[in-house]
Amino acid sequence: MTEEPRRLSLNAFIYPTGHHEAAWRHPDSRPESVYDVRYFQDIGRTAEAAKLDGVFLADGPALRTDVRHNATYGLEPITLLTAIASVTTHLGLIATASTTYYEPYNLARLFSSLDHISGGRAGWNIVTTGTDKAAANFGLDAHPDHAQRYERAREFVDAVVKLWDSWEDDALVVDKKTGVYADVAKIHEINYAGEHVKVRGPFGAARSPQGYPVLVQAGSSNDGRSFAGQHAEAIFTAHQRLSDAQVFYKDIKNRAAEFGRNPDHVKILPGISPFIADTEEQAHALEREFNELTIPEYGLAQLESIIGKSLRHVELDAPVPQDLFDDAGDVADNKASRLQVVAGIVQREKPTVRGLLHRLAGARGHRVFAGTPEQVADTIEEWFTQGAADGFNVMPPQYPQGLETFTTQVVPILQERGLFRTEYAGTTLRDHFGLPRPASQYARA
Numbered sequence: 001m002t003e004e005p006r007r008l009s010l011n012a013f014i015y016p017t018g019h020h021e022a023a024w025r026h027p028d029s030r031p032e033s034v035y036d037v038r039y040f041q042d043i044g045r046t047a048e049a050a051k052l053d054g055v056f057l058a059d060g061p062a063l064r065t066d067v068r069h070n071a072t073y074g075l076e077p078i079t080l081l082t083a084i085a086s087v088t089t090h091l092g093l094i095a096t097a098s099t100t101y102y103e104p105y106n107l108a109r110l111f112s113s114l115d116h117i118s119g120g121r122a123g124w125n126i127v128t129t130g131t132d133k134a135a136a137n138f139g140l141d142a143h144p145d146h147a148q149r150y151e152r153a154r155e156f157v158d159a160v161v162k163l164w165d166s167w168e169d170d171a172l173v174v175d176k177k178t179g180v181y182a183d184v185a186k187i188h189e190i191n192y193a194g195e196h197v198k199v200r201g202p203f204g205a206a207r208s209p210q211g212y213p214v215l216v217q218a219g220s221s222n223d224g225r226s227f228a229g230q231h232a233e234a235i236f237t238a239h240q241r242l243s244d245a246q247v248f249y250k251d252i253k254n255r256a257a258e259f260g261r262n263p264d265h266v267k268i269l270p271g272i273s274p275f276i277a278d279t280e281e282q283a284h285a286l287e288r289e290f291n292e293l294t295i296p297e298y299g300l301a302q303l304e305s306i307i308g309k310s311l312r313h314v315e316l317d318a319p320v321p322q323d324l325f326d327d328a329g330d331v332a333d334n335k336a337s338r339l340q341v342v343a344g345i346v347q348r349e350k351p352t353v354r355g356l357l358h359r360l361a362g363a364r365g366h367r368v369f370a371g372t373p374e375q376v377a378d379t380i381e382e383w384f385t386q387g388a389a390d391g392f393n394v395m396p397p398q399y400p401q402g403l404e405t406f407t408t409q410v411v412p413i414l415q416e417r418g419l420f421r422t423e424y425a426g427t428t429l430r431d432h433f434g435l436p437r438p439a440s441q442y443a444r445a
Contacts, residue, residue, distance in 0.1 A: 005418065007419065007420060007421055008380070008384055008391045008392070008414060008419050008420045009053045009267055009269060009390055009392075009432065009433055010052045010053055010391055010392055010394055010411070010420065011053050011054045011056045011092070011094065011269065011391070011392075011393050011394065012043065012052055012054075012055045012056070012394050012396075012403055013055075013271065013393045014040065014043055014055050014056065014057055015058070015399065016031070016071040016072065016074075016399070017029050017030065017031050017034065017071050017398065017399055018396055018397050018398035018399045018402055019273050019362065019363045019366075019395040020273070020363070020397040020398060021070055021294060021299065021302070021361045021364075022293035022294045022295070022361065023290065023397060023399070024070060024071040025293045026293065026398055028398070030400075031071045034071050034073075034074060034075075035074055035075065037075075037080065037083045040075075040080055040083065040084055041083060041084055041086075041087045042400060043055065043084075043399060043400055043403060044084035044087060044088050044091055045087060045088065046400065046403055046404055047091055047403065048088045048089070048090055049407065050406075050407035050408075050411045051090075051411075051420070051423065051424055052091065052394075052407070052411075053391070053429065053432040053433060054091055054093060054094050054121070054432065055081075055084065055092070055093060055094065056094040056095075056123075056125065056216075057077040057080065057094065057095050057096060058073070058096050058125075059073060059077045059095065059096040060096070060127075060131060061098060061101045061129065061137055061138070062129075062133035063133070064131050064133060066298050066301055069295045069297065069298035070298055077095035077096060077097075078095050078097075078111070078114055081093040081094075081095050081114060081118075081122075082113075082114060082118075085114070085117055085118035085121065089119075089427070090121070090424045090427055090432075092121050092123055092429035092432055092433075093114060093121045093122055094122075094123035094124070094125055094214070094216055095111075095114070095122075095123070095124065095125065096125040096127055097124060097125070097126075098127050098129040098134075099127070099152055099153040099156040100128050100129045100134070100143075100144060100149050100153075101134055101137075101138055102156075104156055104159040104160045104163065104192075104197055104199050105163065105199055105201075107160060108164060108203060109203075109204065109205070111124050111213045112164060112203070112208045112212070112213075114213070115208035115209060115210055115212070115213050116205070116208050116209065119209055119427060119428070120209030120210045120427060120428035120429070120430070121428060122208070122210070122429065123213050123214035123216050123234070124213045124214070124215060125216040125217070125218060126153065126157060126215060126216065126217050126218075126231070126232070127217075127218060127219070128146075128149035128150060128219070129143075129149070146223065147223065148196075150223040150224075150227060151195070151196060153227060154227065154230075154231075155192075155194035155196050155197040156196070156197050157215070157231050158192070158197075159190065159192040159194070159197050159199045161212060161215075161441075162190040162192055162199075162201070162441070163190060163201055163202070163203040164203060164207065164208070164211070164212035165207070165211075165438075165440040165441045165442055166187060166188045166190055166201050166202035166203045166440075167187050167188075167202065167205070167206045167440070168187075168188075168440045168442055168443040169207055169439070169443065170183070170186065171183050171184075171187050171206065171207075172206045182206075186442075187202050188201070188202055188442045189201045189202050190202065207440060209428060210428050210430050210437060211430075211437045211438040212438065213429075214233050214234060214429050214430060214433060214435065215231055215233045216234045216235070216236065217231065217232035217234075217235050217236070218235070218236040220238070220248070220338075225252060225255060226255060228252055228255070228256075229252060229254075229255025229256045229261075230255075230259045232266060233265060233267065233433065233435055234266070234267040234269055234433060235252060235266065235267065235268050235269065236269055236271065236393050237268065237269070237270050237271070238270065238271055238338060238341055238366045238367070239270050239341070239388075240341055240345060240365075242382065242383060242386060244344070245270055245388035245389060246388045249268050249387055249388050249389065250387065252266060252268055253266065253268075264434075265434075265435055265436065267390040267433050267435075268389055269390060269391050269392055269393050270367065270383070271366030271367060271392065271395050272367050272369060272376075272379075272380065272395065273362050273363035273366055273367065273368045273397055274369050274370070274371070274376045274394070274402075274406060274410070275287040275290075275369070275370040275397055276371070276372070276373055276376055276402075276405045276406065276410065277370075277372065278372065279372060280370070280371050280372060280375065283370040283371050283372065283375075284370045287362070287368070287370045287397075290362070291358040294357065294361045296316055296354065299357035299361055300312065302360065302364065303356065303357065303360060306338050306339055306342055306365070307324060307339060307342065308339075309324055311324075311353060314353050315353070316353050316354040316357075317352050317353070318352060319350060319351070319352055319353075320346050320350075320351055320353055322346065325339075325343035325346055325347065341365045342365060345359055345360075362397055363395050363397075366393075368397075373409040373413055376406075376410045377414055377417070380410075380414065380419075381414070381417065381419060384419065394406055
């Protein structure tokens with residue numbers, strides 16, 4: 001029997017007007033549409049027409065962006081993805097939700113509902129929430145520290161999966177003749193009692209089409225990597241260099257194997273934000289056009305939130321002080337973070353403050369690449385074939401034009417090279433990612 005060739009996974013990472021921080025100021029942008037569901041539905045249709053695996057929405061329970069100078073998310077992601085589900089049939093739908101500021105039962109219900117409504121296309125991007133601004137929105141005096149958030153996250157995910165599993169697949173009988181709707185012997189209380197999470201169960205709905213939604217994770221700290229190796233089925237990450245991405249890729253795959261998991265069932269998906277034009281010169285000119293629209297005050301605030309130090313004492317056209325990153329560490333030390341990504345840029349390129357702000361304006365530390373459609377396809381192929389990625393989170397600098405350019409000019413090249421599908425082979429997000437449908441752990445027992 002011939003083994004199926006390995007295929008790329010490609011998601012469209014939706015950001016209101018685009019991933020470049022100045023995208024909303026571009027003449028072709030539509031910032032007035034970020035509360036219009038039809039705008040996002042059109043993005044979903046574009047992604048599905050290109051046979052992308054899914055769309056992904058970031059989210060957080062606090063206003064983090066400086067809305068004076070940039071557009072931000074306003075719509076709740078599960079609601080928005082349900083609207084996109086109504087106009088698509090195959091496209092995966094991945095939403096971010098916090099283990100720190102949800103309760104397991106409520107979150108389990110939201111994502112199970114999305115999976116049922118979409119016919120098995122839901123994914124949950126598991127985050128612990130990094131900003132301390134969220135605490136006050138939930139009546140807390142302080143944001144839990146990093147270690148405590150991950151301790152709760154491990155219990156939280158365990159409890160949520162047990163809730164989703166609490167109905168065995170054949171628990172739903174629906175026998176009108178005998179009057180039996182469900183076999184209660186196959187519906188289980190989970191009686192979960194951890195240090196941070198307590199849930200009795202059982203869940204209030206039958207298992208969803210995928211068994212349960214795909215588990216996605218985006219943390220790159222040591223705790224995040226350990227968590228990913230144990231739980232994640234897809235991992236979103238940020239890397240500037242092939243070599244760094246290869247180190248991360250190998251580490252996560254090894255951790256998954258240490259937990260007794262199949263490493264092929266853990267998809268590593270770095271972010272890439274491509275400026276695409278007919279010539280390389282035109283692509284770089286397009287990037288400069290966006291960078292010239294940036295507002296330094298906004299970029300400085302974003303950068304300072306990453307490094308945890310002020311840069312206001314440094315002139316914009318002066319070099320970034322190297323000593324600000326002396327304690328950042330290195331990607332190879334297994335605790336990579338966005339800080340280390342930025343530190344790497346500073347150490348290698350020695351930019352001015354303005355230059356660093358422009359480097360980060362495109363995608364907040366994710367890889368920005370300017371080139372022709374062929375060159376974009378080349379770099380995607382290189383990372384895919386050289387042990388650095390199983391696919392990519394595509395982060396267009398501008399929506400919707402950037403996604404349309406990628407799907408009409410780059411995707412066909414990847415298809416011609418046999419790297420990406422020309423038709424969907426299945427209907428669920430698990431099908432697209434090549435992931436098995438998990439059986440209920442109670443049925444296995």
